[in-house]
Amino acid sequence: MTTPSPTTAATAPGAAFWTELEQALGAQGFARSGADSIPDKYWTDWSGTAPVQPLALVRPRSTDEVSALLRICHAYRVPVVPQGGLTGLAGAAVPVPGCVAVSMERMNVIEDVNARTGLMTVQAGVTLQAVQEAAVVAGRVFGVDLGARGSCQIGGNVSTNAGGNGVLQNGMMREQVLGLEVVLADGTVLPMLRPMLKNNTGYDLKQFFIGAEGTLGVITRVLLRLRPAPQAKATCLVAMPGFDEALAVLARMQSRFGNSVAAFELMWNDFVQTSMQWQKLQPAFAEQHPILALIDVDGKDEASLQDAVEAALGEAMEAGEVVDAVIAQSGEQAKSLWKLREAPAEMTQHxxxxxxxxxxxxxxxxxxxxxxxxxxxxxxxxxxxxxxxxxxxxxxxxxxxxxxxxxxxxxxxxxxxxxxxxxxxxxxxxxxxxxxxxxxxxxFSRTAQELAAMRAIKSALDPLGLMNPGKVFDGAVGDSAVP
Amino acid sequence: MTTPSPTTAATAPGAAFWTELEQALGAQGFARSGADSIPDKYWTDWSGTAPVQPLALVRPRSTDEVSALLRICHAYRVPVVPQGGLTGLAGAAVPVPGCVAVSMERMNVIEDVNARTGLMTVQAGVTLQAVQEAAVVAGRVFGVDLGARGSCQIGGNVSTNAGGNGVLQNGMMREQVLGLEVVLADGTVLPMLRPMLKNNTGYDLKQFFIGAEGTLGVITRVLLRLRPAPQAKATCLVAMPGFDEALAVLARMQSRFGNSVAAFELMWNDFVQTSMQWQKLQPAFAEQHPILALIDVDGKDEASLQDAVEAALGEAMEAGEVVDAVIAQSGEQAKSLWKLREAPAEMTQHxxxxxxxxxxxxxxxxxxxxxxxxxxxxxxxxxxxxxxxxxxxxxxxxxxxxxxxxxxxxxxxxxxxxxxxxxxxxxxxxxxxxxxxxxxxxxFSRTAQELAAMRAIKSALDPLGLMNPGKVFDGAVGDSAVP
Missing domain, CATH: 3.30.70.2740 (Alpha-Beta Plaits)
Structure with a gap:
């Protein structure tokens, strides 16, 4: 951690703000910069952004506390920055000067898991890994996985519409979310937690908060859909002469195995060679190839799945799409094939x-x-x-x-x-x-009209511009724009 | 069709409005109530709502025409009601007095189908059935199906977030939509058509228009995801002693076949008996049972799929969840089992x-x-x-x-x-x-706070309240509400 910059609130709130905060949260309910020590882990995230000490840190224990906090911040025009596991790589959870940082880490209760319906209700501060483990206990799997699973929180995953390795099969985080409880900038609670897949009652409000990076409200609870656990899995490493052939193989596998193609990770040769060198891996193939793909396919039965994958790859070889291939014969071998894809964990070091x-x-x-x-x-x-x-x-x-x-x-x-x-x-x-x-x-990726529409939505739900200001797009407190 | 009510615009627009409309769309580009005859099929929809003749009917041929039309309507404060195939059952496409009805039926071009990537770009007026057929030609399937397929349009399907029979496997219409082009109330075009599954660049604006029933803008083009076509399908009709057992069977099938369970349609005995009587069907079982389920499962190979389904149902019988079951031995038999579910088509008659x-x-x-x-x-x-x-x-x-x-x-x-x-x-x-x-x-299904948030979104994107006013929630032209 480098030397942090001091808190520089434009207009610091007066004593009345602190009195109300204490009445709502208790004297121990918040830490105040200057008076208390706010641990520097709350000053930035994994993005490497220069740390900023917040005006105060609150670690609420309930939706009611979040609502009370936001109502007070709204009344005193104090900006609010929601924080999950602080593993974000774009800086969305880094405090802005003069803000209250709201860490969700104490709201970490898995409230309900129903193995039969495949639904799970959790507080926003539960880690992704805890969700994954609870899903497995219920005989299911959770559809999203990513490297920061042990630290990142489900509320942050929803706020950033997290992706990762399972998207091909299960979609982004958005497609795992059946319901959300959100607190708006003024403290209003939106309880959008009804557990129905089909629910066309007006605008599907929860969609607005997924991927909004905390700029429209604080996510406090999440109703998740779990996926059926696959009974068998086949893993193969496939060498191809070029990218177009790789796409052809993907299309071939999807046409053969449908939604059971669980992963299709492409690695260009420079990545492959570097990964082998860093991790001291034995080459899977005698020769180097322009592109390799790691492919996972789900199925009902190990033996017949292996046969089917082998048959599909055989056809791909005859068609000239595949030059060489290895199919893992055990879970151990599958793990060892996947090792090649794990170079990113070594990047910081090398x-x-x-x-x-x-x-x-x-x-x-x-x-x-x-x-x-x-x-x-x-x-x-x-x-x-x-x-x-x-x-x-x-x-x-x-x-x-x-x-x-x-x-x-x-x-x-x-x-x-x-x-x-x-x-x-x-x-x-x-x-x-x-x-x-x-x-x-x-x-570069959005037109001026699209950006204007985003700002209009922002102004509608957060007219004072207090929710995570300056994230996603610029805009001073109170700014508004209608397309 | 009953006697239509006359057009009753609160304040009819003057001659300048018609002049601008003619300049933008040509003299043949619109039909005007009174001056021209507006066919009464555009006066209402399948919901049985009392017909209302619109002030004018426009059937645009391009996004530019939609944009020009909405810009003019915005300038003259004329309400706009988008119309798809008019098969809606809640009345969202029925004209309001004094409105311009915008029928999308001429924007019916399938612009692009890519068999390899499984993407299709269509204009909003293409029928669902045309989309389904084009998907099949490309060796894929489209994930949504419903009875009105021959008449309903894809723009309407998106605007109502249509469901139907495929939701268990493929999700609602929302999960088939990768991109949208939308025209806002003031004529602004939002071109949200980038064909990437992963795209976290600010708010996912297109989500706001899915299921908004035309109250936030006119959908003009849609980028759709197609699904892999299943290679084999098994259909069975299963008798169960009660609802809890039916849920247990569903969980069992999903745990065994994962996302390959394509349909699980439940029919209580009164439905079953009535359907057999209306359609003069032979009973599938010797005795009556409290609940039947029609189950479709996808797979790679007919024979092994049949075996697997039989084995799963055998276990369900041993567990007491299933009392009796029939597995279709041919496509013909599968169709005949599904016949039982088709009673709704006869309801109007009986x-x-x-x-x-x-x-x-x-x-x-x-x-x-x-x-x-x-x-x-x-x-x-x-x-x-x-x-x-x-x-x-x-x-x-x-x-x-x-x-x-x-x-x-x-x-x-x-x-x-x-x-x-x-x-x-x-x-x-x-x-x-x-x-x-x-x-x-x-x-009954949304809190006052949720409704206020919906109105705030509505006001943000349509400040004058001109888009399909009075649908979803009440609100006079120009009404606004911030939560």
């Missing part, structure tokens, strides 16, 4: 520092986009070290460049890459969100 | 008239709700004829009562049934929407 991109593109264009990126990087930074990999089945491509190999010109690199995203009509943020860091590039 | 309900409930409560309904109906209308059936896997229950057998007391029947929905914390509209007809009951 790169100086890594410059990460999380973009998405029309699926058919990903190969051409990756080639265009590499050519542009080569031209400006010969000898740069960049890795291309991604979920691809859902359009998501990750690119990571070693900062040292581009002479620390991170911003120039961003400009080049996001410029190409704009040109290819892609998304500057596939799954990480906009937060603070991607605000300059949001207009 | 009931006097049918009073229909489309509600949803927490899944575990559906059995108790149905029993409570029946008891309440029995008490007040002894000898009433009511049928209970539904998709159930997604919480959706349909109830239809013969109007004559309750002495025409439709409103009293609604009050009893929706009162019970409120008590069981269900939804007064599972899939049909609110429109005009269910407005009085919307507060």
């Amino acid at each position: 790169m100086h520092p890594p410059v990460n991109f999380d973009v998405s593109l029309p699926q058919v264009d990903i190969g051409r986009f990756a080639a265009a990126c590499r050519a542009a990087f080569d031209a400006r930074w010969p000898g740069h070290h960049s890795l291309f990999f991604g979920h691809v089945g859902d359009g998501n491509l990750h690119v990571t460049t070693d900062g040292k190999t581009i002479g620390g010109e991170d911003e120039a690199l961003e400009a080049v890459l996001y410029g190409l995203v704009q040109q290819f009509q892609g998304s500057v943020s596939a799954e990480h969100g906009i937060g603070l860091h991607k605000k300059p590039y949001l207009p | 009931m006097h008239p049918p009073v229909n309900f489309d509600v949803s409930l927490p899944q575990v409560d559906i059995g108790r709700f149905a029993a409570a309904c029946r008891a309440a109906f029995d008490a007040r209308w002894p000898g009433h004829h009511s049928l209970f059936f539904g998709h159930v896997g997604d919480g959706n229950l349909h109830v239809t009562t013969d109007g004559k057998t309750i002495g025409g007391e439709d409103e009293a029947l609604e009050a009893v049934l929706y009162g019970l929905v409120q008590q069981f914390q269900g939804s007064v509209s599972a899939e049909h929407g609110i429109g005009l007809h269910k407005k009085p009951y919307l507060p």
Whole structure:
């Protein structure tokens, strides 16, 4: 942690604010900068944003406390920044000067799990991993998984519409959410928790808060849909001559196995070679290949599933789509194949520092986009070290460049890459969100009219602009814009 | 069609409005009440609402025309009512006095189908059936199906977040929509058509228009996700002693076949007996049973799928969940089993008239709700004829009562049934929407705070209240409310 900047509220609230806060939350219900010590872990998140000490930190224990807090902040015009597990990579949970940071970590109760209906109700501060484990106990699985599972919280996952590895099969976080309880900026509680898949009663309000990065309200409780647990799984590593062949293999597997294709992770050769070197892995194939795919398929029975996957890959080889393939013969072997995909965990250690991109593109264009990126990087930074990999089945491509190999010109690199995203009509943020860091590039993926409509929604639900201000788009407190 | 009521605009627009309309759309670009004849098919929809002649009818051929039209209507404060296939059952597409009705029927081009990526771009006026057929040509299937498929339009399906038979497996219409192009009340075009599954760039604006029943804008183009086509299908009809056993069978099938359980349609015995009588069907079972379920399961291979379904049902019988079962041995037999479920098509003919309900409930409560309904109906209308059936896997229950057998007391029947929905914390509209007809009951399923938030969104995107006014919730032109 670097030296934190001091709290610099434009107009600090007076004594009456603190009195009301104490009446509502108790003397121990909040920590105040200056008077108390606010641990610096609440001053920033995993994005590497410069830390900011909040005016106060509140760790509520109930929806009522959140509502009371927001009502008071609204009355005194104090900005509010909701915080989950602080694992975000775009800076959405970093305090703004003069704000009350609302950490949801004490609202961490799994309130209900119903194995038969596959529904789970949790408070927003429950970690993703706890949700996953409770789902397994109920004989189900939870549809979203990502690396930060042990720290990230379900409320943050909803607020950022988290993605990860399961999107191809289960969709984003949005598709796991059946209901939400949200507290609006003025303290109003919206109890949108009815457990029905079909419920066309006016606007589906909960959708507005999914992916809003805390700018429209604080999510306090979540009603989740669990998925049936697969009874068997096959894992294979497949070598292909190029991106178009990879897409053909994906289409072939989906046409054969439908929604049972659970993962289709693409790795370009530079990623593969680097991953093997860092992790000292034995090569799966005698020769190097332009692109490898890690494929998981669910099924009812190990043996027949293996046979079916082998048959499908055999056909793909005859069609010239696949050059070589390995099918895991055990869970142990599957794990070892997946090891190749785990290089990102080593990036911080090996790169100086890594410059990460999380973009998405029309699926058919990903190969051409990756080639265009590499050519542009080569031209400006010969000898740069960049890795291309991604979920691809859902359009998501990750690119990571070693900062040292581009002479620390991170911003120039961003400009080049996001410029190409704009040109290819892609998304500057596939799954990480906009937060603070991607605000300059949001207009690359959204028209001025779309941004105006977003601001209009923001003004409608948070007229004073107090909810997580300056995140996603700029706008001073009280700003409003109607398209 | 009954005698239509005349157009009664509060303040009819002057000559300048018509001049601008002619400049934008051409003299043949619109029909004007009085001057031209507006066919009465545009005066109402399948809901049976009293017909209203619109001030004008426009059938635009392009998004530009929709945009120009809405800009002019906005300038002259003329309300706009979007119309799809007019098959809605809640009255959302019925003209309001003095409005311009915008029929999307000429925007009926399937612009692009990509078999490999499974994406389809269509104009809003394409029928659901045309979408389904184009998906099949591309070796895929479309995830939503409902009875009005030949007439209803995809724009209307999106605006009402249509449900139907495929929801258990594929979700509602919302989950088939990857992108939307929408024209706002002032003519602003929002081009939200980027074809990426992962796209976290600010608010997911398109979600706001799905299920908004045309009150926030006119949907002009839709980017759809297609699903992989199943290679084999098994159909069975299963008899169970009660509702709780039916839920157990559903859970068992889902745990065994995961997302491959494509349909789970429940029919109470009164529905079964009536359906057999109307359609002169042979009974599938020697005895009558309290509840039957029609179950479809997808798979890769007919023979092994049949075996697996048989094994699962065998276990269910041993567990006492299933009393008797028939598995279709051919496509012909599957069709004949499904015939039992098709009684709704005959209701208008046999009931006097049918009073229909489309509600949803927490899944575990559906059995108790149905029993409570029946008891309440029995008490007040002894000898009433009511049928209970539904998709159930997604919480959706349909109830239809013969109007004559309750002495025409439709409103009293609604009050009893929706009162019970409120008590069981269900939804007064599972899939049909609110429109005009269910407005009085919307507060049974939504809190005052939720309704205020909906109105705030409405005011933000349509400050003059011109888009389909009076649908979903009341509100005069220009009304606004902030929660």
